[in-house]
Amino acid sequence: MLETPNDPVLEALPEHPDFLWRNPEPKRSYDVVVVGAGGHGLATAHYLARNHGITSVAVLEKGWLAGGNMARNTTIIRSNYLWDESAGIYEHALKLWEGLEEDLGYPILFSQRGVLNLAHSLQDVRDSVRRVEANRLNGVDAEWLSPDEVKKVCPIVNTSQEIRYPVLGATYQPRAGIAKHDYVAWGFARRADEAGVDLIQDCEVTGFTTDGGRVTGVRTTRGDIAAGKVALCAAGHTSVLTDMLGFRVPVQSHPLQALVSELLEPVHPTVVMSNAVHVYVSQAHKGELVMGAGIDSYNGYGQRGAFHVIERQMAAAVELFPVFARAHLLRTWGGIVDVTPDASPIVGRTPYENVYLNCGWGTGGFKATPGVGWCMAHTIAHGEPHPLNAPFTLERFVTGALVDEHGAAAVAH
Template sequence: MPALPAAEPPAPPPHGRLWRSPEPRPAYDVLVVGSGGHGLATAYYLAAEHGIADVAVLERGWLAGGNMARNTAIIRSNYLWDASAGIYEHALTLWEGLEDALGRDLHFSQRGVLNLAHSTHDVRESVRRVNANRLNGIDAEWLGPDEVAKLVPILDTGAHTRHPVLGATYQPRAGIADHDLVAWGFAAEADRLGVDLVQGCEVTGFLRSGGKVRGVRTTRGDIAAGAVALCAAGRTSVLTETLGMRLPLQSHPLQALVTPLLEPVLDTVVMSNAVHVYVSQAPKGELVLGAGIDGYNGYGQRGSPRTVEDQIAAAVELYPVFAHAEALRTWAGTVDVAPDASPVIGPTPFEGLYINCGWGTGGYKATPGVGHVLADTVANGRPHPLAEPFGLERFTTGALVDEHGAAAVAH
């Protein structure tokens, strides 16, 4: 990647601010489009590990105000296929040292994640996943119904229920982290290293010469760059269409809700594909509940009453004690889903343009891992080994990484 002339060192942020609010300059070595966790992590690792600090992160709204502010903060790496296990385990390993790396508390809690099995088919697939995880060096266990009941006493595991709990997979190292603190931590450290975080700057198109992308057009003027990395989730496909490049993505609203603050009742994360709900309790006390995606395509960020109703009904069936809780707030994020329910990471047919999208419901847990991998890809102009299976070419070669089983419910 050709280097542009060195920029002047940035002034420190104003007193009381975590980062500066600079005006965009005419040119940078690298532009990162999207200030969610993936974009911020990419910029941070470019500066921290590759010495490329002449970077701008361009955000059309406010920093980390998209999916990063709307996810449910779950972290795990127990995916089935080797390629998926590789990048998610890389991410989890980085999560385990991220508070030290960023120098701040992220409310990272390795409380474990349970995936419930409700049928003979669930049990077989779950045991298969545990065995695959162990072969990849990932901590994974199979728990019987009694062990599940001991771990989560408020869960109704009786045989009388419509979806009896026949067991569960368990990953002890999995857990949660506060998404806002994670975003602010990456942003503050990236700013300290010289990265410009430019808010209110919507990318509307690209500067190009033939098959090479040389920068972007924005609502605040054209900006040249040696490389452009798109980390805009579902909006990535909107941007690439301006180049005549269609991505194999569909975007859907994804529902979630929280209750008011409650006394501690749940100290692990519990997921269920069959009943289609997952639950964790945040450090402040609210229950965080999520479900699957809405069936229609769209970018809406409001709650969908039918999906939310089904989600609450499923939660109350599994946890009768929740019948007395109230829904405080509902919302939706936007998930971009590829045909094989796996991400798309790496170079594009346009020289100088890189993409990171298609994460569906699994983007948050990958945050440090994909940021690290994409930064390496951009800095060296070739896919990182962990990104190679997730290139665009797999949709023409047929070498898909089918993780539909892992993505059947939001997680």
């Protein structure tokens, strides 16, 4: 579906995304099999071909291409994380985002409208200023704004000191923003397909064949496929796959709910996030308000919205944005996020010498898409981690070298 009726860039797109890639039958063997055709799986395939010349690649998807979390996220892109390790991989991703339309030859509607993280208490202020200084040390653009400066960036935010959670200031990353998630997936799929990668939909992995410390193939609903290397990029369903392989990962899967409003005239110029009130809001290119909440407290695979969450989100949004009080809810949904104990991802090797793991991104997966695809492709091609994903090994949960990003990732985003 086109975003607006009179945009010449969008009118140049095919009417249906299936025109952008083949739907081949799976071959009997590939050098690399990627499980999961979401953003991370597609980006990994693209960079395997683009950066390393590896094109004997199949990307397997149990449903339809990019129909999981890629279709269900809230599209926020930023790199203002606290720790050096996190800032490194997210900033690498942001730099790739800035040139991604040219690389893919496809419009992704990347809009660098900035992201505000509001502070509502003195502890919020201390933590936020600390993060701004850490970002600057890592070369990440970051500013601390007073309530009056917040009002200048986003005039519709309620900065009154009389409300339940008054705004005491905010961090601001000007280069942050949003992109059109479907177009991002289609762009990666198109380029991967052009390079010779097979994108195989309706192909669920049901098991693996092994020989000692190696995986020799993947069992699927469309037959067995031999594989030289296997990359698991299945987000919330990663633990299902690793159970088949006989090893456990410290990941829990939770539903994460979000919603959009009816179409509105442009009124919200940036992205606003709040941990205390716990809502985050942006305005999509068509005009709907995109809002998200925190992850559900229970484990599960439900992809539905729930009224009690909608009610809390609406109350939080109206407190921060009184102008939204008469807006109507259009639709609500849930995605499945995979959460690790330190709120940081797992990217790298596994107990099997030719199986690689990419999971645990929690609520931060979309913004990392090009960066983790780049690093994952390097890791697969060389058999060793890229320097940017080296800190995010599975072994850190044994050694204790955790990358605790609960502060920067406390609000789902």
